[in-house]
Amino acid sequence: MSAVAWIAVVSLSAWGWLLLGQGFFWRTDQRLPDRAEPARWPSVAVVVPARNEAAVLPESLPSLLAQDYPGEAEIVLVDDCSDDGTGELARSLSARCGGLPLSVVTPGEPEPGWTGKLWALRHGIALARRQKPEFLLLTDADIAHEPDSLRELVRAAAGPPSDGAEDGAGGFDLVSQMARLRVTSTWERLVVPAFVYFFGQLYPFRWVNRARSRTAAAAGGCVLLRADAAERARIPESIRQAVIDDVTLAGAVQRGGGRIWLGLADRVDSVRPYPGLPDLWRMVSRSAYAQLRHSPLLLAATVVGLLLVYVAPPATLVAGLMAGDSAAAWAGGVAWVVMAGTYMPMLGYYRQSLWLAPLLPFTAVLYLLMTVDSAVQHHRGRGAAWKGRTYARPEAAPEP
Known part of the structure; x- marks a missing residue:
C-alpha cells in the first residue's frame, strides 16, 4: 500500500x-441518576463566584433565587473585585425577586498562589460553613437553573436508589452536570458542541461514573458537593492554583475516598454568549x-x-x-x-x-x-488570562 x-x-x-x-x-445518555427522594432533604448552600457578571446576572441569578427546594437553602454570591456593579445588582435582584436568602461578600484581590475563582470560592464556602450546610452547590454566575434543578441534584446525590438499583447505592459525594452552553451564532454552532464532545473524549463520562474509577472530572458550572467530602479533600485550599479547577476538584474528592458522578444537563443552561470566534x-x-x-x-x-x-x-x-x-x-x-x-x-x-x-x-x-x-502565550509569560487576570504558571497546588 x-x-x-x-x-x-x-x-x-x-x-x-x-x-x-x-x-x-460519544453517547449522550449520561443524565442524572434516577433515585427516590431522600427521607429528609439536606441543607444546601449555593456558592456563586462572580467577577464582572452584571451582563448575565439578570438571567441567571433569578433562577437560583426561585429554586423550589423542600429543605433549607441559601445563596452566597462572592463579588470578586468587580467594577461593573455586580454586587449591587445581585442585591437588587434579590430584593426584587425574593426567594432564597442571598448574601453578598467581597473578599478582595487573591493572595499569591490562588487563582481568582478558587479565591472567591474559598471565601464563599467559609461564609456558607457558618450555617453548617450538608451540601454545597458551586455554580457559575452565567448558569441558569430550572426551578427544580437543585431538588433533582440533591435527589441524585442523596436519595436512595430506585427500583433496586445498586449503582451509587451509598450516594455520591460530588454530582456535576455539564451545563448546556449557548448555541446561537454561526461560530457557536461550529465550536460549542465540539467543546463538549472533546471533553467527553478526554474524560468519558461512563468511566468517571464507575465505582472505584481512576478517571475523575467535573463540570465547573454546576457542582453539588457534600460539605464533609469538601473538608476531607481540603477544598478549595488543596487545589488553590488550578486553572482547570473542575477536573482538579473532582480528582481531589476522588482521592479523598469520595464517589463522583458527571453527566449532561437537562435543567441547567449557560446564558453567556460567545458571538464571535475571538x-x-x-x-x-x-x-x-x-x-x-x-x-x-x-x-x-x-x-x-x-x-x-x-x-x-x-x-x-x-x-x-x-x-x-x-x-x-x-x-x-x-x-x-x-x-x-x-x-x-x-x-x-x-x-x-x-x-x-x-x-x-x-x-x-x-x-x-x-x-x-x-x-x-504561556511561553511569552502571559499564561492563562481571564477577566483581567493572568496566571503565568497555573497548575494544581502540590499535595501536603
Whole structure:
C-alpha cells in the first residue's frame, strides 16, 4: 500500500478504538441518576463566584433565587473585585425577586498562589460553613437553573436508589452536570458542541461514573458537593492554583475516598454568549496548555494525534480519489463516516443540524490552533488570562 493508504488505515484503526474502546464517550445518555427522594432533604448552600457578571446576572441569578427546594437553602454570591456593579445588582435582584436568602461578600484581590475563582470560592464556602450546610452547590454566575434543578441534584446525590438499583447505592459525594452552553451564532454552532464532545473524549463520562474509577472530572458550572467530602479533600485550599479547577476538584474528592458522578444537563443552561470566534478562542486557549501540563512533548503529541485522527480521514479520501488510490480513499472515507457518526449524538443534544457532523475536521483544526496559541502565550509569560487576570504558571497546588 502507498504511504497515504497506510495513514488512512491507521486513522481508521484509531476511530475503531475511539468508537468502541473509549468508554462510548460519544453517547449522550449520561443524565442524572434516577433515585427516590431522600427521607429528609439536606441543607444546601449555593456558592456563586462572580467577577464582572452584571451582563448575565439578570438571567441567571433569578433562577437560583426561585429554586423550589423542600429543605433549607441559601445563596452566597462572592463579588470578586468587580467594577461593573455586580454586587449591587445581585442585591437588587434579590430584593426584587425574593426567594432564597442571598448574601453578598467581597473578599478582595487573591493572595499569591490562588487563582481568582478558587479565591472567591474559598471565601464563599467559609461564609456558607457558618450555617453548617450538608451540601454545597458551586455554580457559575452565567448558569441558569430550572426551578427544580437543585431538588433533582440533591435527589441524585442523596436519595436512595430506585427500583433496586445498586449503582451509587451509598450516594455520591460530588454530582456535576455539564451545563448546556449557548448555541446561537454561526461560530457557536461550529465550536460549542465540539467543546463538549472533546471533553467527553478526554474524560468519558461512563468511566468517571464507575465505582472505584481512576478517571475523575467535573463540570465547573454546576457542582453539588457534600460539605464533609469538601473538608476531607481540603477544598478549595488543596487545589488553590488550578486553572482547570473542575477536573482538579473532582480528582481531589476522588482521592479523598469520595464517589463522583458527571453527566449532561437537562435543567441547567449557560446564558453567556460567545458571538464571535475571538470570544470562543479566548475561552478555549486560556486553559488548553494547562490541560497538557505545560509540556512541549504533550503538545507535539497532541498536534500529531489531532492531525492523524481528525484531518487525515478527509485528506486521505481526497488524495486517494485524485491519485486513483482506492485503499486510501476507502479507508479515509470510512474513517470520516465513523467520525461524523460519533459526533451526531452531541449535535442532536444541542438541537443542531446533523449536516454539521462532516465539518468536525475543520473544527478540530480550530481547536489545534487554539491549543498552540495557548502554548505560545504561556511561553511569552502571559499564561492563562481571564477577566483581567493572568496566571503565568497555573497548575494544581502540590499535595501536603
